[in-house]
Amino acid sequence: MKNKLFKGGLGVVLLLLCLCKITLAQTDVTLSGTVRDKSSGNAMPGVTVVLKGSKSGTVSTSNGSFHLKTTQNFPLTLVFSYVGYKTEEKTLNTATADLRIELTATEVLGQEVVVAASRVQESILQSPVSIEKLDTRALKASPAPSFYDALGNLKGVEMSAQSLTFKSVNTRGFNSNGNTRVLQLNDGMDNQAPGLNFSVGNMVGIPELDLDNVELLPGAASALYGPNALNGIVLMNSKNPFQYQGLSAQVKSGFLNDNGRTNATTGFYDVSVRYAKAFNNKWAFKLNIGYLQAKDWQAYDDRDQSLANGHNLANGTRANNEGYNGVNIYGDENSGNMYNNLLKEAVTPGSKLNLQLAGLSAKLLNTISPLDIFNNAMPDAAHSDITRTGYKESDVVDYNTRNLKLNGALHYKIKENLEALIQGSYGAGTTVYTGADRYSLKNFNMGQYKAEIKSPDFYVRVYTTQERSGDSYAGGTLAAGINEAWKPSKTQWYPEYFGTYAGAALTDFGTAYGAALLGGKSPAEALAAAKAAVDGNRAAYNTAARTVADQGRLLPGTDAFNAAADKVKNKAIPGDASGVGAKFTDKTNLYQAEFMYNFHKQIHFAEILIGGNYRRYALNSEKTLFALDDNGKEFRINEYGAYLQAMKKLINDHLKLTGSIRYDKNMNFKGQFSPRLSAVYTFLSTQNIRVSYQTGFRIPNNQDQYIDLVTPQAHLIGGLPFLIERYGLTTGPLFTLQSVQAGHPTQYTFHEFKPERIQAYEIGYKALVAKRLLIDAYIYKNDFKNMNGAQILVKPTSDPNNPDIFSVPVSATETVKSWGWALGLDYSLPSNFTAGGNISYNELNNASELGSFLVMYNTPKVRYGLNFGNRNIANSNYAFNLLWKWQQSFIWQSSFVGPKVNATGLSEIPAFGTLDAMISKYLPKAKTTIKLGGVNILNKKVIQSWGNPTIGSQWYISLGYNL
16 A cells, blocks of 8 residues: 555656646747837837737737747747738747837738638638628728728618617618628627517627627628528627737717707717736637617608598698608507498497487488488598507607627637637617617617637537517507507597597588578588588598597606506517507527538648538517417427538639539428639739629528517518418408509419529629729629518408408519629828728619519619728828718618508608718827717718618717727
């Protein structure tokens, strides 16, 4: 036993000695020095210093000094990089404490490296498809108040702002709020809310201080990125804590002025902090926190989209149209037809109105029948639509916008080029979103959590996106619910209105008719006199009827109104027998696993990579939004995909050919193949011509598949066959709303509901001329098959005046065709001045061939932008930028637009132009940047999509440390 203890102890001692020897052999070596601007000699803080071949690095301090520890053997190469400066490399054979590095300022037109186009690093000039890149250098020069807003300044990009913090990015047509045809990835994680199916802007995403770059691909990208990359992809990439270390902070504050009816001026502030630290060459972490608060833009379009009683958008008001339905007035969607409703009572023997008419006929010596009295005293069916009195959006929507973002990551370097990490991003807040209703996303929150192993050759990642709707509710439904909670429509409000109107009209009719008879007029002449008398008083009858029906109506701000609102907001849509509900609950989760491997080390004749993914949605609306299966449970949706890409250079590397193919399968739809072929020919070193054929597809989102929700305007159901059959839409009469409105009801027949597909053809040219002029031009043609759109259907019921209205996503049987082009020019002038501009053109070719199908193109034909600026005026560390943007008017179609306006294409978004500006000053010793900026500084009235807020100027000043 002693012998064993001795041997064991001796082994421990020997092991400790070996460890000490290894530790001594790996003593840290410190490399240090200073970095300066070559032209001015000023110290440069914030320069990234990286040990080449590894991710070990640091950042220079306020006096330009840096210190970097390493255990690697000499010789070592340090890489010094800073935005707007030429990267320098320095090879060292021994340790040094006084290394002096000078960096040269340079323009980097066309020198960016991108990854998104092919999933491998390549020059942006030689990308096989159109691509835009926004890095920290461009962000510093942008007048936009946030990097996400700056995306709207890129060539060919459209943006729809539903509120200050909720904006949707789109390219090449078919824009929508919460765009589901553009895929948005944050560090590789799908940013779409998995249940509600909209990309939540940057409400949950990468904080600006942590943003490294954004790459945006307009057009189809499904061959590498799978479902939903139909119209484009936005990849946002954060900073690695090994490369970007230290403390950064920014405070931003300013005000909004909408220059509209309210002419309101409200404030906002935005605070963010980032801290990153590498403990050694193995471990590093980062933490981010950001908080924004504002009084949001308001939507107050009160134009009348009912088109009822002979009125239109321009002349309809609540004062002159009893069927009024304001765009941003809610609760007035509830409609009843006075003539049709009273006619049923008039012809029902023994009813109050029937007896009243009979008595009046007898009083008038039976010279006119009861039915003729009714038909002449009452307005006809085409002019007697009545709606409830509504509430303004500001009465029912929470404009107190808040957004908290938390982000953190822990990185471990397994070896030099192999890294493992865990990462979490969490966002919460209150904002407003436009869908079929104006939704107040109150206390909404979403988290994304990822584990990943990656190297330059491969990655494996698993992540989950977890959405929680909080206390969110539908503003329009809330308004309708408050009205119903106070006075039910069918049993009280409409009867009071109709009864008051009929009583006054019949009394005046009888008086005028009787007086005419007594005056010696014939019955025909008496009828004309009586009709003229009531026709002249119709406005007074309506006013009196609404006054009676609205007596005691709940007024915003009162305790009674707030109590009714709270009750409706806390009850799930659509409500129950006790009343309407406006709250929507969504706790859906997404789970995904994916990988990619590049065989360039194993296969040399071409660069070949493969990848794949598996995805699972777990729907959970607590049985309020989505359909249930036969067991009363919400559905689980599974899908998977895999892709292969090969890239080969020929003709002395002048010609680059790329081919890729992907297969995807969703449990509810047939499998989809997505091929892509491209060729890039490089000549004169920086001249590049590209041609490509791409395909893309979009699996109908979870709402389009499974929604089962009653709204004030229609019953929304998914397009899957079981739901259509569940509501009996495959049997009996079923008409399109457009045909009913036209007076020629047309039977509707369902076709197979399919994923959308696109075939995209593109020719592009990208070149850097004389190292000064960057040219980027392309022309494209898109053919969409199975385009998903909303079909409004009318199913007759036993009550001909109250048919069932369904809104169902369907696939177009026709091919939807569009085309367009874009041109971008950027010129580097002497003394750091830059000038540039871009213009894009997009057109839907065959809208007239699509019949009643709402294609929802929602895109201006022409959009352009012009900019002029200087990133460092005379090396003074002052910078400025001016940006003018303009876009043409266009028609907006969506589920939020009134059905009649949708059908007639009257929902025009006016043309607008805006001027943005910024000026900044960098203080090197303090490592601080002061920036003053303004968006739409001419304070033009801007509405980007139907029913969305009026946007005016936004001014801000920011103070940033170590940006």
